[in-house]
Amino acid sequence: MDNESWACSSVEKDLTRVVSKLEQLHENAAADIGDIATQMSELVEVLSRAEQLVTTLNSSTQVSQDDPMGDGVSMQVETEPTAPQRLTERQVESVRNAIARCNERVQKLSTEHRDLHGSISKIGKAIDRNFSADFSSTMRVDVLQDEENLMLLNKAIAKHYCRQGMDDVARTLIRESKMSPEHAQDVFDSEREFADIYGIWVKIQKRDLTDALKWAKMYSQQLSDRHSLIEFRLHRMRFMQLVSYGLDSQREAISYARLNFKKFAVRYEHEIANLMASFIYLPSGLENSPYKHFMGQEMWTELSFIFLKDACQLLGISKNSALSVVVNAGCTALPALLNIKQVMQSRQVLGMWNGCDELPIEIDLQPEFRFHSIFACPILRQQTSEDNPPKKLTCGHVISNDALHKLSVGHILKCPYCPVEQNAEEAVRIYF
């Protein structure tokens, strides 16, 4: 087991302990509160039967509502001394007993709750103990001392906010970082399209399809050229939404279907027939029908993400901001970087890292972080780079520039694969 999994399982153990403690407490508390409630209501019943007491009772026996968390700190049952003069000695005694019992339970709850706080704070300590909180060793602070680099970082952050419609935050950052007007303009220009899409995405999640349907109508042809399902899905959801409003919206739902499903009639014939059958369930309500999944939040969330993906694809924009890609990729890379830094430190070869622009190790990121094809030289078994780009030989084989120089004698190069002799100068750089 590597270090991280060991740390994770160690924290997980502590966490499991607290969770089971919490569940136990929850169970006990529920039982205790149930008991208290029963005792109080029994008391109320007994007292209300004593006819002459009814009026004073309501004002004298009450539980403080100031403490909804139930930790009992301010939860005390109070009695007013006016009532007892009309009660017999025994009645007073039993009222007092009942109240004492309730207070005792409340005290117990409060103590247990305090204990739990201790256990929860231990989790934080366990995390600190098992994970490194100090990432400074992997940072290249010097990089941000360069004004241009710092501006690029601020720009990436501003773009991220701008994408999410938080223009005011982006503007404040631009102002405070004294970004040049050209850079500032670029922030808004480059993210405007996404910001619109993002706004619609948020609305879909809030079950408002108006803008999404408008957008889909505007791009209807392009969407259908790309075989995107989103336009039909949006109409389908709107239709089900109307049906879900009940009998009052039946007429509207029918005319909506007539107007909007026509152009999908061939492709989604079966699906549309299915949707129409939902009217059968109108009288008893859609939530008790096989169509109830249309009401579920997952369906809306899924729809919003399909919209985001298809809209971004259509407009040729990335659905993630540059900043979030960098942060997420960085999180994947961080453990490996911390490890290698330790090794480098212990062997006193730290200087090697600071000198170059690339990382000293290869880090495998998920496919979602791969935006371009990469080419590894089959001779040197190294990934090609700007300094060592891939070159296509006249025979059609591709090797890296460094390999080409190593293999050629003078201008003559014998291809290591076919093996055609050729002029090394004629190899051309290729781009992926």
Ligand SMILES: [Zn+2]
């Ligand atoms: Zn060849």
